Amino acid sequence: MAFDIDERELAQEMTFDPQGRWWNCYTNLLPEVTRNYALPKKVIIKDETLREGTTVPGRKPLSMAALLEVAVALEEAGFTELEVGFTAAVDEHRDFARMLKREGIRMKHSAHTRTWAKDWKAEIDGVIEAGADIVNLIGFGTSETEKFALPDVRKEEVAELYARQVEYSLKQGVFTSYMLSTNVTRLDIVHDSYKAVGEVGVNRAYVADGYGASTPEGIKFMITYIKDLLPPGVEIGLHQHNDFGQATANALAAVTVGASVIDTAVNGLGDRGGIPSADWVVASLEALYGVPTGIKLDRLKPLSNLVAKHWGIPIEPHRPVIGDNMYRHETDIHIAALLSGHWYAYNVIKPEVLGAKESLEFGLSALAKGETSAVGVKISQMGLKATDEQFDRILDLIRQEIKQNPRGFATEEKVGKIIKQVLK
Secondary structure, eight states: OOOOHHHHTTTTEEOOOSSSSSSEEGGGGHHHHTTTTTSSOOOEEEEEEEGGGGGGGTTOOOOOHHHHHHHHHHHTOOOOEEEEEOTTTTTHHHHHHHHHTTOOOOEEEEEETTTTTTTTTHHHHHHHHTTSSEEEEEEOSSSSSTTGGGGTTTGGHHHHHHHHHHHHHHHTTTTTEEEGGGSSOOOHHHHHEEEHHHHOOOOOOEEEEEOOOHHHHHHHHHHHHHHSSSTTTTTTEEEEETSOHHHHHHHHHHHTTOOOOEEEEEGGGGTTTOOOHHHHHHIIIISSSOOOOOOOOOGHHHHHHHHHHHHHOOOOTTTTTTTTGEEEEOOOHHHHHHHHHHHTTOBBBOOGTTTTTEEEEEOOOOOSSSTTTTTHHHHHTTOOOOHHHHHHHHHHHHHHHHHSSTSSSSEHHHHHHHHHHHHH
C-alpha cells in the first residue's frame, strides 16, 4: 500500500511552480498578504564576495588566482555585477579589477569611491581609469559615528557635496551609484542628500546599513522613503549587514517595496556577521516571491563549496538551501512519503534544482510498523509482502544495523538488502 496523497486536495494547499521545480505556501500568495507588494520585474543580485569576503577574519590567504576562479564561477552562475573594492586607493584592488578585464570577465564591476577624499575628483577618475563600469559613491560624514570622515564639513552641507560628486561622475559617462548609512543618519539629512543626488541624475541609490541594526520594517520604511524622493527609473538597492541575523529578511522586505538590487556574498561572508547570503536570497526570491534573479540555482552549491575551499571556512551541514542535510531524511513519515514518489512532501524545492541529491536514511525514528510506515512502503515498493513476524524481524535487523553504524542510520540500500534477506 502506497503513501497516498489526494492531488485535488493538495492543489488547495500548495501552489506549484509552472515548471514543477518547487511549491509555495498558498498563504504566501493570498491577496491579504500581497496586496501592498511593489515587486520589481527582476532583481539584480550584486556579488560582494570579492570585497566583503576579503575582510573576514580567520580566512585563508587569498591569491589573485583564487579570486579569479571565484569570479569565473560567479559569472557562470549568472551573476552580472560584482564589487571589487577601493580601486583608486588600494593597489591590490586596482590590480584585481584590471585582471578581471584582462581575463575577459564580462560581469560589470563596481568600485567603491571615497566621497570623503580630499581630492574626490581624482578618486572618481582613478576608479574609472581602473576600468569600473559602476562608480559607487560611499557617503560618509552624515552621522556622529562617521563625522571623522569629513571633519571640516557640517552635516547639513554634505547633500550639496554629494550632488557635485554624482554630477561629476555622470559627466565622465559612467553609471553612478550612491549610498548613505541611512539608518544612523538624521532623516532630514537623508531627505536632502537623496533629493540632491536625484536631481542631478543618479542612476542607482542604496539604502545602506553597515551596522546590521535595521529591522525589516525599518528597511521597508527607508526604501519607500528614498524611492519617493527620487525620479522614476532610478534603481533602488540595499546593502545590509547581518549582525542580528536579519539580513535575508531585510533583503526580501526591501524587494517587496520595490528594491531591485541586493548586495549579497557567497556563504554570507563579510566583516562581523557578514551580509545577506546569495543562496538564501536567490532561492527565496525565486521560489517564495516569484521574482527572477537570473542566477542558475544548480550552481549555488558548487559555488558555495568553491568559496568554502578558498576561504577555509566550512559550510555547516544544516545550512539552509545548500547544506548537505537539506535533502537527507531520517524520519518515518518523511521517508514513507518520499518513497511513494511525492517529492514535495518535506521538500519545498526539488533536490536537482539546487544541484543536490536526496538521501533516505533510516534512523530509529523510521522504524514504525505498518503498510504506510517507511519500512512498509519500502517493502511494497519492492513488490513484496511481510507477515507480522517477518516485519518484526526486518525491524530488528535494521535496528541492529543502526546501532552498529557509526553514522547512526541504515541506508536505503541496506534496508532493501535486509528486506530481501528476510523475505527471500
